[in-house]
Amino acid sequence: MKLELQDIRLTFSNSRKGDFHLLQGVNLAVSEGEITAIVGGNGTGKTTLFNIISGFITDYQGKVLIDGKDIRPLPTYKRAQAGIGRLFQGTQLMGNLTLMENMKMASVDTMGEHPISPFIAWKSIRTHEYQKEQRAIDIINKLFGSDSKYLSMLDQKASALSYGEQRLIGIARLLMGESKILLLDEPTSGVNPVYIKTIADIIRKLVEEQHMTVLLIEHNMNFVKSLATNCAYLDNGKIMQYGQTEQVLNDEGVKNSYLGV
Ligand SMILES: Nc1ncnc2c1ncn2[C@@H]1O[C@H](COP(=O)(O)OP(=O)(O)OP(=O)(O)O)[C@@H](O)[C@H]1O
Numbered sequence: 001m002k003l004e005l006q007d008i009r010l011t012f013s014n015s016r017k018g019d020f021h022l023l024q025g026v027n028l029a030v031s032e033g034e035i036t037a038i039v040g041g042n043g044t045g046k047t048t049l050f051n052i053i054s055g056f057i058t059d060y061q062g063k064v065l066i067d068g069k070d071i072r073p074l075p076t077y078k079r080a081q082a083g084i085g086r087l088f089q090g091t092q093l094m095g096n097l098t099l100m101e102n103m104k105m106a107s108v109d110t111m112g113e114h115p116i117s118p119f120i121a122w123k124s125i126r127t128h129e130y131q132k133e134q135r136a137i138d139i140i141n142k143l144f145g146s147d148s149k150y151l152s153m154l155d156q157k158a159s160a161l162s163y164g165e166q167r168l169i170g171i172a173r174l175l176m177g178e179s180k181i182l183l184l185d186e187p188t189s190g191v192n193p194v195y196i197k198t199i200a201d202i203i204r205k206l207v208e209e210q211h212m213t214v215l216l217i218e219h220n221m222n223f224v225k226s227l228a229t230n231c232a233y234l235d236n237g238k239i240m241q242y243g244q245t246e247q248v249l250n251d252e253g254v255k256n257s258y259l260g261v
């Protein structure tokens with residue numbers, strides 16, 4: 001699926017200091033099977049863009065298009081059903097739930113939405129639960145191999161995993177929703193080098209095998225270089241540079257104002 005941002009604008013009205021124009025006309029397109037990184041300083045509005053795409057912020061101007069269709073009318077859960085999956089900045093799994101429960105929680109399904117459906121469809125719900133468990137196991141197997149420790153830890157509390165491991169399972173969990181577009185907000189922050197490589201491998205595999213569309217926010221430039229074909233530099237509310245990753249990261253302006261080299 002193709003993701004497009006057209007002239008996205010967001011202003012905060014502030015009685016003390018007047019209006020603050022965070023996003024001032026952001027344009028960006030990510031085609032199917034492409035990994036694009038958004039880089040830029042702290043507080044420039046990267047996460048805010050993800051909040052707009054996934055429907056948490058609705059009072060923006062401009063358009064978010066999926067395969068050419070404006071998704072403004074869709075609430076957050078409908079956007080997830082439409083194929084937008086998101087890894088949040090800094091968050092972990094639900095520590096009190098088991099790994100399996102965390103995985104199952106992320107699957108988008110409409111079963112049980114109707115108040116009486118549990119009564120008329122209890123058997124199919126049970127089958128459905130079983131299918132979800134199988135799906136979780138398949139995903140873990142596929143991503144980490146059939147001998148991974150996560151398989152044997154599925155019934156353990158998620159809090160038993162380290163932070164980096166929880167990031168990995170967080171990415172695995174995204175696949176439960178049959179996402180086609182992945183929004184990854186700093187997947188490598190706080191993750192050690194070996195896991196960073198695993199995360200890069202997983203994302204690459206997903207794009208190659210399932211033609212996912214990936215929008216990645218990162219401050220780890222080695223990760224960006226190793227993974228993203230295109231890069232967008234956000235500053236002053238706009239995409240100030242866009243192009244092949246190497247080219248953008250070698251731009252003098254980007255080096256001076258963001259990379260500090
Ligand atoms: N009501 C408000 N008035 C003014 N500014 C606001 C208001 N609400 C949020 N902001 C600003 O909007 C910005 C949102 O930043 P956002 O989280 O999108 O940054 P980011 O690019 O993801 O940064 P980081 O790299 O640190 O994660 C912040 O600078 C915040 O101070």
Ligand SMILES: [Mg+2]
Pocket residue numbers: 046047048089185
């Ligand atoms: Mg952020």
